[in-house]
Amino acid sequence: MAGLPAQVLQLTLTSNVHAARTVGLVINPIAGIGGPAGLKGSDGPDIQAVAYSKGSRSRSIDRAVNALSMIAATFPDAHIVTAAGQMGADAVTAAGLTADVVYSSRQPSTGDDTAAAVTAIAAAGASLLLFVGGDGTARDVASKLPVGLPMLGIPAGVKMYSACFAVSASAAGTLATRWIEEPLPVENREVLDVDEQAIRTGRVDPHLFAIVRVPFLAGRTQARKSATLASEAAGVRVAASGAIATMSPGTRYLLGPGGTTMEIARQLGLTKTPLGVDVIRDGHVELADASEQELLNLLTESAGPPARAIVTVIGGQGFLLGRGNQQLSAAVLRALGSDPLCVVATEQKLTALGGRPLLVDTGDRELDTTLSGYIAVTTGVGRTSVYPVHAPENEGAHSCV
C-alpha cells in the first residue's frame, strides 16, 4: 500500500458549513460503455474501441442532465463549474443551467483529463464535486480532490464497488440541490477499484484507493418519536467506543482500514493509516501500514500474544473481507485462530444494506465457509447487531454443482 497516491483525505467526522455553495461537475463521457457490451468495465482506449464497435453508447451525459434538471427546477440561475463539452458543459447547458468552464480536454478525454478537471474545478471554488461515472472515475476524481472537499457520484459505470454514489441520478440531483440550499452532513466513504484486466480473467480483487467525504440526506423534519443519533458521526463514535470496550489488555489488534476503525484509533489517542492495516497493542502502534507478509511474520512468532482483527464494512456492497483490506488475507486470518474477527459498524451502515448480507471473499473457500453464518457486529457499548455473513464465491460454486 506504500505506493498509494497521497490523497488520504481528511477524516474529520463532523459536518461542516460551507460559505460558498457552488457545485462542480465532471463527466466521464464514456463511463459504462463497456457494460452493455459485456466487457466488465470501460478502462482504456482498446476496450472503449471494442465497446463502440459493439454498438454501445454511454448514458453518462443523459444521467448528468437528469441530475442537473433537479437543480434547475429549484435554482434556474445556478452556475455549475465544469469542464468543456462532453465532460460537463454540454449536459449543464442541456439542463438549462449556466456552465462556468474551467478546463478543456483533449479529444477523446482520458482519466488524466478527469483528474486535471477536478483540480481546476476545485481551484474555481466548488464546494461539492459531482461526478458521473463508475469506480474508475471515482478513483480519478479522488486522486486530485483537495483534502476535505466532498464528492458525490451519479452512477453510470460498470463497476460500482465504491460507496460514494447516490442511488440514482435523481437522488444525486436532490442531494446537490439541497447542498446549494443548506449544509448537509457528510460521512467518510470508501473508493475502491479493481483491475479490470483481472476481472476479465475471472479474479475480483478491488483495492481501497481513498476515503472521501460524501454528503447524505439525514432526517429533516419528523421522526422524533424515539431517541435518534444526532448524526452518522455520532453513530461512528458510539460504534468505535463499543469496539474499544471489548478490547483486552495484552491482545494484539489488527486494525483494518475504514472511517470507523480510524475513529477507534482516534479515541485511543493513536495515529492510524486510513487505508492500511495497523497493529496496535496496549495503546501503542506496533506496526503501521503492515503488509500481509509483515502481519504473518508477527503472528507466527513463537509465544506471541493473542490477536484479533478489527474490521468494518468496506464499500457499498457490504464486504468485510476481500475488498480493500487484502492484507487481512486468508493466511493472516488463519493465523489469528478460531475467533479472528471483531466487526464494528454503525446500525445505519447495516440498515443501508437493505437486508443484503455482509460478504467475505478471502479467496480461501474453506475459511470463507467458517466465517459465514451470523456475526455479532458491534454497534455501540454493550450493543451488537446479529447479521448474516455470506461468501459469494462459495455460493457461485454451489450453483455450479
Added chain:
Amino acid sequence: MSLPIAPKPAIRRFHQARWDEPVIFESTTPGERGVLVSQPEPGIRETVGDVLSTLPAGLRREKKAALPEMGQMRVLRHYLRLSQENLGADFNIDVGQGTCTMKYAPKVNEALVGTSKLADLHPLQHTDDVQGILDIIWNLERAVAEISGMHRVSLHTSGGSTAIWTNIAMIRAYHEANGEAETRDEVITTIFSHPSNAATAKAAGYKVITLHPDADGYPDADALRSVIGPRTAAIMITNPEDTGIFNPRVKEWVDLAHSVGALASYDQANANGILGITRARDAGFDVCHFNLHKTFGTPHGSGGPGSGANAVSEALAPFLPGPVIERVDGRYVLDSDRPQSIGKVAPFYGVAPNLVRAYSWILALGPEGIKAVAEIAVLNNNYLMKRILDIPGASAPYAVGRRRIEQVRYSWQELYEETGITSEEIGVRASDFGMHYWTSHHPYVVPQPFTLEPTESYSMAELDEYAAVLAEVAREARETPEVIRSAPHNQTVHHTHHDDLDDPERWAITWRAYQRKYFS
C-alpha cells in the same frame, strides 16, 4: 345564487387556518382577569388574619407568579385558534402515524371522567373512601388479564416506555431472586421491535443484541439460535413487528428462550390486530404490556399522560410494581408489603382517568366487540395496503407479497430513485391536503419509509381518500416535483429547522427558558 351547492372535487381543497396568534405570554394585559374573586367579608378577614404568614417561608412566593393576565373570552379564543392551526387526530384521517394506533377515542368517556365522582377524588384519600375507583381498577386488571391470558396485571405506569421499563425491571428482579443476575447479562430484541425494548434493556444494564430479519423478511429464528444461551436474560420482542409482519414462529421463539432459562417479554403496546385472536400467555410469554392509548381507546394526549398495563405470569406476579389492590372480604385494600416487588414506577394508582376510559371502552364493546376491533383493523389495513401498492413507486419491503396484520411499513424508494422526492417531502405535501403523515422510527431500516395504520376506526371511503391523496402526491412527484419541493403551500408555517432541539444551550421548552436563553 349560491344554491344548489357545487359538488366537491375528488381531492379536498384543504387550507389550514392561519391566525398569526402570538404566544399566550405575549398576549397579557396587566390587571385583566378571567374571574374576579370576591374579597372576604370583614369579619372573616379579621378572624383569619394574615394567612400567608402562617405558611412556612419555603412555600411562600417572594414575587407574584408571572402568569398571563387575560379575560375568559380571550383565553377561549386563543386556544380555539391554536386548535385550528393544528392537524389533530379529530381533524384528519389519522392513519399516517403507523405504530401509534391513532384510533378514535370515544368522547362519551370524556363525560365519564369529567364527573365530580372522579374529578374530585384525591389519591391520598383513605381507601375506604375510594372503593368505587378501586373497583374499576380491579375489574380493569381482570379484563386485561383475560385479554392477555396472564395471571396478574398492574396499571400503574403512565406511558408505553415506562411499561417496557417495568417489564425489564421485573425480569431483572426475577433473575436476581434466582441468583442468576450476574450470569444473565444479555437481552435479545429485533430491529423491527419497538426501539424502547432495546433502550430500556440498555438502561437496566443489559447488553443488547439486535436481530435483523431473515431473507424472507421474517424475524430470523436461526439468528436467534446463534446467540441465545445461558447469558440471555430475556427476549423482548414486538409481534406483529413495526412492519405489520406477524412472526409465525413466535411460539418457537418463546420455547427457545425458556429452553435456556431466559424469560420472554412481549411488547403488545399496540395489540390492535390480535385482540381476542391471540393471547400472550397462550404463546408462553412470561410478561407483556399494553398501551391503553394505543389498544384500548384512550387519548394519546400529545405526549401524555398515557397509560400502560403490565401483565405477568404467576411466576412473575411477586415482582409487580406496588402497591397492588387486593380484595379482602368484599372490600378493596392496598398491599404494600411485597418484599420482591420492584417498587413504585409511578405515583399512586396510575392515571385514573385513563383507566376509567379504558374500562368503559372494554365494557362497551364486550368480548365479541373486542374481537371485531381486531378483525376490522386487519381488514382495513389490508384493504389500504392494496390501494397503496397500486400507486406506482410505492412498495412494502420484507415478506413481499404477504399480507400484514394491523399496519404496514411501506417504502417510496422506487419513487425516490425516479424523481428524487423523499418520503419526508411527500409527508410535508400531504399536509397540504389536510392529511397527517409520518415516516418511521430512526434509523430508517426501510429506505424512504412511511407507515400507515388505519385501525378499526376509519371507513372504506376515508381510506380511499387517504390513498387518493398519496396517489396525487406521487403523481406530482413525477409531473410537477417543484410543487412538492416548495411545499407546504396550504399550511400555517413553512419548514421548521430543529437543530435547536439537539442543542441544550438553545432548546427552550418553557417560556422562562426561552426568555433566559434568547433575551438575557
